[in-house]
Amino acid sequence: MQKTIAVDMDGVLADVEAHALNLYYKQSGILLTKKDIEGRKEAEMLPDGLFYKLVREKGFFREVPVMPGAIEAIKKLSENFTIYIVSAAMEFPQSLPEKREWLAEYFPDISWRNIIFCGDKSVIKTDYMIDDHAKNLDFCQGKAIMFAAFHNQSQNQHLKFGNWDAVTAFFENE
Known part of the structure; x- marks a missing residue:
């Protein structure tokens, strides 16, 4: 077996990291890299709790690279x-x-x-x-x-x- x-x-x-950072850039015009968010918790990944707002949007999980x-x-x-x-x-x-x-x-x-x-x-x-x-x-x-x-x-x-x-x-x- x-x-x-x-x-x-x-x-x-x-x-998910790349996808969230890309969506954040499209919405805010602010480019963050994976290096910029290193060491943060998921809730702190993006300003104003935006990460948890993004994952609740229709299509988020379907479009992840x-x-x-x-x-x-x-x-x-x-x-x-x-x-x-x-x-x-x-x-x-x-x-x-x-x-x-x-x-x-x-x-x-x-x-x-x-x-x-x-x-x-x-x-x-x-x-x-x-x-x-x-x-x-x-x-x-x-x-x-x-x-x-x-x-x-x-x-x-x-x-x-x-x-x-x-x-x-x-x-x-x-």
Whole structure:
């Protein structure tokens, strides 16, 4: 039986940071880079709580770009592991159908049986979990892998990788 990997969407497969920064630039004319927001919490990512306003807008989750290297990495990992996409899609109601459409476009080889939309990831029991939030990884019963993001720069309690090439290299040795 193949080992299993739970892979988060936002901030891991989907480049939410880039999307939010791009929308902010379009609305305000102010160009912020990923470096500018490094170390901030999500609520502080954009001025005036704008990040949480953006994620509530229709189309936000459907239009997020794919994280560089994610498509190729998931294809490669799928050769030796069973992949589950696990996303907390319940907080923002429109995110559920938009995330499903997004996955169908960018990851069409992932079966609907391997997509888990939930509110609490502590119920997920896989051999590995890749996520950008410690709150999800802290309960991981397998090996927790943190995907580096602007909001987790100071967190080092889990194995951390900054891109999909590094993640793929790690799994080549597993």
